[in-house]
Structures are given as structure tokens and as C-alpha cells.
Amino acid sequence: MATLIPAPLDIESLRKDFPLLARTVHGRPLVYLDSASSSLQPRPVLAAMEQYYETCHANVHRGVYTTAEEATARYEGARVSVGRFIGAPDPEREIVFVKNATEALNLVARSFGAATLRRGDKVLLTEMEHHANLVPWLMLSDQIGIELRYLAVDADGRLDLSNLDRKLDGVKVVAISAMSNVLGTIPPLQEITDAAHAAGALVVADGAQLVPHMPIDVQALGVDFLAFSAHKMHGPTGIGALWARAELLESMPPFLGGGGMILDVRLDRFVPADPPHRFEAGTPPIAEAVGFAAAVDYLEGLGMARVRAHEEQLTEYAIRAIAERLGGACRVFGPPAGPDRGGVLSLGFRDVHPHDLAQVLDQYGVCVRPGHHCAKPLMRVLGVTATARASIGTYNDERDIDTLIEGLTEAGRLFS
Amino acid sequence: MTDLEDLYREIILDHYRSPRNRGELESPPARRVEGFNPLCGDEIVLTLLVDDDQVTDIKFAGSGCSISQSSASLMSSAVKGKTLDEVRGLIRTFKAMMSIHEASLEPAASGGSDEGSHDGHDGHDGHDGHDNGAADASGEAANGLGGLGDIRRLGELAALQGVVKFPVRIKCATLSWNALAQALDEIQA
Numbered sequence: 001m002a003t004l005i006p007a008p009l010d011i012e013s014l015r016k017d018f019p020l021l022a023r024t025v026h027g028r029p030l031v032y033l034d035s036a037s038s039s040l041q042p043r044p045v046l047a048a049m050e051q052y053y054e055t056c057h058a059n060v061h062r063g064v065y066t067t068a069e070e071a072t073a074r075y076e077g078a079r080v081s082v083g084r085f086i087g088a089p090d091p092e093r094e095i096v097f098v099k100n101a102t103e104a105l106n107l108v109a110r111s112f113g114a115a116t117l118r119r120g121d122k123v124l125l126t127e128m129e130h131h132a133n134l135v136p137w138l139m140l141s142d143q144i145g146i147e148l149r150y151l152a153v154d155a156d157g158r159l160d161l162s163n164l165d166r167k168l169d170g171v172k173v174v175a176i177s178a179m180s181n182v183l184g185t186i187p188p189l190q191e192i193t194d195a196a197h198a199a200g201a202l203v204v205a206d207g208a209q210l211v212p213h214m215p216i217d218v219q220a221l222g223v224d225f226l227a228f229s230a231h232k233m234h235g236p237t238g239i240g241a242l243w244a245r246a247e248l249l250e251s252m253p254p255f256l257g258g259g260g261m262i263l264d265v266r267l268d269r270f271v272p273a274d275p276p277h278r279f280e281a282g283t284p285p286i287a288e289a290v291g292f293a294a295a296v297d298y299l300e301g302l303g304m305a306r307v308r309a310h311e312e313q314l315t316e317y318a319i320r321a322i323a324e325r326l327g328g329a330c331r332v333f334g335p336p337a338g339p340d341r342g343g344v345l346s347l348g349f350r351d352v353h354p355h356d357l358a359q360v361l362d363q364y365g366v367c368v369r370p371g372h373h374c375a376k377p378l379m380r381v382l383g384v385t386a387t388a389r390a391s392i393g394t395y396n397d398e399r400d401i402d403t404l405i406e407g408l409t410e411a412g413r414l415f416s
Numbered sequence: 417m418t419d420l421e422d423l424y425r426e427i428i429l430d431h432y433r434s435p436r437n438r439g440e441l442e443s444p445p446a447r448r449v450e451g452f453n454p455l456c457g458d459e460i461v462l463t464l465l466v467d468d469d470q471v472t473d474i475k476f477a478g479s480g481c482s483i484s485q486s487s488a489s490l491m492s493s494a495v496k497g498k499t500l501d502e503v504r505g506l507i508r509t510f511k512a513m514m515s516i517h518e519a520s521l522e523p524a525a526s527g528g529s530d531e532g533s534h535d536g537h538d539g540h541d542g543h544d545g546h547d548n549g550a551a552d553a554s555g556e557a558a559n560g561l562g563g564l565g566d567i568r569r570l571g572e573l574a575a576l577q578g579v580v581k582f583p584v585r586i587k588c589a590t591l592s593w594n595a596l597a598q599a600l601d602e603i604q605a
Contacts, residue, residue, distance in 0.1 A: 355458075355482075356481050356482045385459065385480075
């Protein structure tokens with residue numbers, strides 16, 4: 001079979017899809033380098049949501065009238081689109097719509113975790129987890145006394161897997177970021193999952209950062225749960241998804257109670273609905289689901305392999321350009337550019353505080369995020385309280401990186 | 417002056433590069449309080465010695481941005497040697513400066529500012545002209561001057577006025593002041 005090398009993305013034309021990129025800030029074009037926090041929305045996503053509200057909005061799963069049926073079809077259709085995007089074998093039953101990846105991970109800890117784990121059971125996390133994949137487990141630990149273990153982050157910003165088998169001994173659940181929101185590190189998920197399964201543990205993957213930037217096939221990865229958010233992948237805020245193998249979802253008790261998640265209710269008991277509706281209490285974010293589906297359609301139109309190729313190349317350019325132009329003054333945390341690294345560039349510039357860096361960069365129209373990025377334990381490992389994080393999305397190009405470096409240079413001058 | 421130059425005035429950069437009163441006093445006898453900015457992870461440790469209702473020494477430690485560090489440095493210089501009542505007045509005035517929109521600090525608008533009514537009454541004064549000039553109080557005791565008079569009393573601290581144009585940074589500027597207020601509450605409890 002011939003190897004197909006996809007043509008590179010046409011960034012110039014792609015950028016025209018994103019209305020917000022036409023904005024200027026302080027008289028300069030917007031340079032949006034905060035996609036790890038939240039990405040921008042292309043016109044087809046905005047249009048799909050508007051079209052939904054204008055033509056068929058109604059509550060789902062209730063009415064028999066035409067628009068209610070249409071709304072339900074759009075909502076359930078979105079479930080299939082989102083599931084197919086990550087290679088879910090049975091999306092109708094395996095995709096649970098939630099508020100965001102954080103809620104998905106809370107759902108796993110509260111429902112699956114609380115129902116299957118007992119005092120003293122071990123859960124393996126990593127030092128580079130986002131608070132979303134850490135605090136729910138800490139809360140569960142407070143409630144039922146599970147024991148948390150951690151894989152360490154090495155000096156290169158990669159996970160130390162040298163003692164993986166020992167760390168996995170007796171572990172019931174491995175909950176791990178598929179890509180660090182601080183370091184860009186993409187751990188070898190398949191290898192970890194194989195080892196975890198061999199040790200009898202299930203794997204919960206926080207895919208909030210990985211899913212928007214790479215082709216994903218949950219069956220190939222072998223993970224048992226995958227959480228992700230729409231707004232980091234050109235979709236709207238307010239919706240995310242939890243994928244889990246159907247039989248796992250079947251075995252789990254409800255998370256939130258209310259309308260829509262039951263088969264029957266008496267005054268003294270209730271019978272929960274089947275998954276995925278068992279986990280979707282109350283009126284769901286319908287327009288957001290429509291927007292989510294439009295976002296994955298948009299990404300599929302671009303081609304995830306092309307998205308990854310573009311972003312990997314730009315990450316490599318950024319790391320090289322920063323080193324060449326700023327030298328030792330600017331530190332980029334995380335592994336060197338390569339296939340196991342995403343486009344998240346956490347920067348330390350001399351001893352200029354990230355807040356001050358971000359403030360100066362704003363004058364250049366450059367949007368970066370200063371702070372601990374909801375990963376305080378990792379900040380302590382890195383020996384800093386904060387970094388300034390520039391993160392790459394589909395629409396970024398080399399000019400954006402050049403402007404970033406121009407702003408950093410000015411910050412260096414101001415604070416020297 | 418661009419917004420950025422207004423934010424990063426020379427006095428601020430000077431206190432950032434060469435912070436005054438940096439370090440920690442032995443505790444006890446010093447009162448020790450910690451402050452956190454959960455948004456950015458900045459931390460401050462404030463230690464202060466109070467003798468006979470007067471702040472006799474104060475130091476700050478921790479890490480943070482130029483705004484939080486210079487604000488802590490300026491604050492420490494301003495409160496050293498003051499009575500607790502004077503320090504409370506300074507906290508009120510500083511916080512008022514942080515929360516009023518800059519336009520209302522102009523002389524014409526000063527009389528009408530909401531904050532004026534909170535601050536107009538603390539007509540304490542007569543303290544020494546401290547090295548760092550944080551409080552050139554001479555004519556300011558007169559009530560009714562409103563916001564502008566109070567801000568004049570802040571002396572060098574008024575350099576932080578530019579922060580109000582950057583609402584996100586107000587938390588940076590007030591971090592050490594909140595810690596100071598907490599310390600006073602604990603001391604006077």
C-alpha cells in the first residue's frame with residue numbers, strides 16, 4: 001500500500017474561518033497562544049449552533065412534536081459524531097455528555113471509583129496531573145481512604161517509568177494525563193495501559209489536551225475511560241465527553257440524579273436508565289452538543305494527521321527560535337520537540353515573573369497564560385510557582401511565534 | 417505615558433529590583449501570616465513586630481510578580497513605625513485606591529467618590545517623614561478632601577495607582593495588604 005503523505009494545512013486560509021483572529025488588541029492583531037486553555041471557534045461551529053436555535057430548538061427526549069424530535073436527533077447524532085472522532089466502537093452507548101473533562105473525571109471517581117474501590121485500594125496518578133485528575137481522587141481518598149501513588153516526572157519532563165511494574169503492584173486504577181497541559185509531555189499511553197491491564201488495573205485517561213491535537217483511537221490506545229472537553233477543540237464551552245467501554249458504564253451507579261436519568265421513580269426507590277442517559281441528569285447542553293459535533297466535523301475536515309503534523313512542526317520551530325534568539329535567558333519546560341511532545345510551551349524568562357511577562361505580551365496582542373495552570377504539585381516539582389504558557393493551536397503560524405519572541409525581548413528590556 | 421508604563425512606573429520597578437524589608441522576623445515574638453493568590457500561585461509571608469500599639473518592624477518573604485512584590489515592599493516601608501490605627505487607615509486608603517476607577521481619582525470627581533465617605537474620617541497624622549516617604553501627611557488631615565487627598569497621603573504608594581487600569585492585577589497589588597489586615601485582626605483579636 002502506498003504511503004499517503006497529506007498536503008500541509010493551508011494556515012492562511014484556515015485562519016479566515018476564525019472570526020476572533022480578525023480582532024486587534026492595543027492596535028495589534030490578536031496572536032492567540034492560549035489554546036491549551038481554550039481554543040477559538042470557527043464559523044461552521046458558530047453557524048451550527050445558531051442554526052439549531054433558529055430552526056429546531058426544543059427539549060430532548062421528551063416531546064413528540066416535530067422540532068422536539070429533530071432536536072433529539074441532533075443531540076443523539078452529536079453523540080455519534082463525537083464518538084466516531086475518537087474511534088469509539090459503540091458511540092450511542094459509550095459517549096456520555098458532561099460539562100467538561102473535569103466533570104467527566106469527577107464522574108469516574110464518584111461513580112466508578114466510589115462503587116468499586118475500598119479502603120486501602122491503590123490508585124496510581126502522576127506528578128503532572130491537572131487538578132481535574134487529582135482533586136477528585138484526593139476527595140475520594142478523604143471519603144473512603146483509598147491510597148494514592150504517583151509516577152514521578154524526570155528532569156526532561158517525561159514520566160519516570162523505570163519502576164512502573166513496582167508502582168502498579170496492587171493498583172486498581174491508573175488515572176493519567178494523555179498530554180500534560182504544562183509540559184506538553186505525551187506519555188506512552190499504550191505501554192502504560194498494557195502494563196496496567198497486566199497488573200489488573202483499569203486506566204482513566206485525561207484527554208483534554210491530547211484529543212484536540214492528534215488522531216485518537218480509543219481501541220488502539222486500550223484505555224478504559226477517556227475524558228475530554230469541546231472548547232479545547234474548537235467547540236463551545238459547557239460540554240465535554242466521557243468515553244468508557246459500554247460494559248463499564250453498565251456497571252456504574254448514577255452520578256447526578258434528576259430527570260432524564262431514570263426508567264422509573266417511586267416514592268421509595270428509583271430505577272436508573274441505561275447508559276449513557278443514566279449519567280445525563282437534567283436538560284443537557286443541546287446546542288453545545290450540536291456545536292461539539294460541528295467542531296469534530298471541522299477537525300476531521302482538516303484531518304487530524306495534518307493538524308498534528310502542523311503543530312509538531314510549529315512546536316519544533318518555536319523551541320528552536322526561542323533558543324536561537326533568546327538563548328539561555330528563556331527556559332522552555334518539558335521535553336524537547338518530537339513525537340512525544342505537544343505544542344504547550346511553558347516558559348520561564350530570566351527572573352521575570354510570568355504575570356509580568358503576560359502583561360507585556362498583551363501589549364503585543366499576544367495571549368498567553370501565566371500561573372500554575374491548575375497543576376500546583378507539578379509547579380513544586382519544577383521548582384517554580386508559575387510559568388507563562390504559550391500553547392499552539394491549528395491556526396497558529398511562525399509569525400505568531402515571532403511576535404511572542406518580540407514581546408519576550410521587550411519584557412527582558414523592561415525588567416532588566 | 418502608555419498603559420504599560422503607567423503600570424510599571426519607575427518606583428515600582430525600583431522596589432521590585434531592590435525590595436525593602438525583605439526577609440522574615442523571628443516568630444515569635446513576631447506575628448507571622450501567610451497570603452496566597454490562588455489565581456497565580458503567588459505567596460507572601462509577612463512577619464511584623466508590634467510594640468505598644470506601634471509597628472516597630474516588618475518584613476516580607478515569598479515570591480510574586482513585580483506588582484505584588486513592589487506593593488509589599490512599599491507597604492512595609494509605609495507601615496513601619498506607624499500606630500495600628502494609622503496602619504488601618506492606610507489599608508483602607510490603599511484599598512480604596514485599588515477599587516476606584518482612575519477617572520474618579522481626578523480632583524473634579526474626588527468629592528463624589530463612594531470611597532471618600534469611608535476614608536474621609538481617618539484624619540490621623542503627625543507622624544514622622546519616614547525615609548521612604550510613604551506618608552507626606554502635612555496638609556492632608558483636613559477632612560473632606562476625598563479620594564485625592566487620601567491618595568496624596570499614600571506618597572510613593574500612589575505609584576501603584578496605574579494598577580486599577582488592569583483589574584486582574586489588583587489582586588497582585590493587594591496580596592500583602594490583605595495579609596497585613598489579617599495580622600492586625602489577629603493582633604487585636
